[in-house]
Amino acid sequence: MTKDKLIQKWLQDDLNPQELEAFKALEDYDALMKLSEGLKHFKAPKFDEKGVFEQISKTISQKPVQKPKTSWLKPVLRIAALLAICFSVYYYTTTLTTDVSTLTTEKTTITLPDHSEVTLNAKSQISYKKKQWKDTRKLTLEGEAYFKVEKGSKFSVETSFGTITVLGTQFLVENRNGIFEVICYEGSVKVTSGIADKILKPGDQFLVLDGKLITKEKEESSAPAWLQNESVFKSMPYKYVLNELERQYQVRFDAQNINSNRLFTGRFVHNDLNLALKAITIPLNIEYTTKNGLIVLHDK
Known part of the structure; x- marks a missing residue:
């Protein structure tokens, strides 16, 4: 050397x-x-x-x-x-920036310099300055991540849609493909965006779909379901369900023949593609076939 x-x-x-x-x-x-x-x-x-x-x-x-x-x-x-x-x-x-990212089907947990933890869902990335972390606890996020923040100075998560600030808490942030969601599981979270500013308490959600603020009921779970390899949806447009399944299984859908804006409530697992496909199609009376590497959806 x-x-x-x-x-x-x-x-x-x-x-x-x-x-x-x-x-x-x-x-x-x-x-x-x-x-x-x-x-x-x-x-x-x-x-x-x-x-x-x-x-x-x-x-x-x-x-x-x-x-x-x-x-x-x-x-x-x-x-x-x-x-x-x-x-x-x-x-x-x-001044060097540390980048951590996940691929399709991949999740990972990292420990930040202050011992806070970040778990990234599939196809997500965070960036932060390790050498400056003691003075400024700030990172940027693209995708979806679950945070367990140690108490201390202000902790900020910056996204293209808005900024989330906390002192010490557990929360989820998703920012991609027309969806911006923040769920507070512990402590309190302040969300600052161009649409609205809001302070979230445990169970509160902040959801924006395609630029519109959506009212959501209280979240009863203590952590995101995807930490246990399962995706859960409550009255979500079907296109977001398909996007998430693509990230978890590295597949592609052709949804031209169905109404992908219809609402879906349900769940799918991350370790069995056939079971996952049945879970998201049977409740909506949708059938699927495979053609040229695509999963083609059509109504029954």
Whole structure:
């Protein structure tokens, strides 16, 4: 591994035992240890690398260089270059965004730096700045996720439709394909959007379908059903049911021959496609066939 790579991993606190020994063997190890204390108080946005190099060059050019005394130039320039590398890597690592995403049929749970937990449903993504998390607990979401937030400073979930803010609670957020939904399971949640602002208490829901605010009854469950590999719907347009089944099974539907805006109440499991198809078609008297890789729906 190159020296620069070792230095970068050291700044990220990401050296394994073998890499740590290699890092300690670097000839610049002592200098780097001295720099580490200074870097703790360094404010990256104020550092001007170009200005530092110009000042060093100007200082050097103003003094006549005598050949017998040039031995000091190499260490000075070397330290200046090392500082530039360290400051650049420091700035890069502190502004680096961490992205976590799931594929079709996939779910995953991650632990954030403050020990809050996020469980992503299929085809979802969150992004956050790990190095800045202690000061700003903020992330962006595309898709659907269930949050268990540790108490502390304000915790924000930003979506393309609106922002959800809490201090410590458990809640669900879904933001995709014409649907924006927030369900509070514990504590309280503040939803800020272009349509309405609302504070949710346990069991309260905030649902927007195709730009329209929908009134929903109290949620009685203690967590989203999909955490247990099951999707549950209450008076939801059928097209959203089909979208969710596509995400959970990596299939595609042709719904041109049916009314996909009809309402559906029911559920389907995530581990048996045939059973899931029957669960969403039989209650609505819909039949299906498979053609060219598509599941074609039509009324009986």
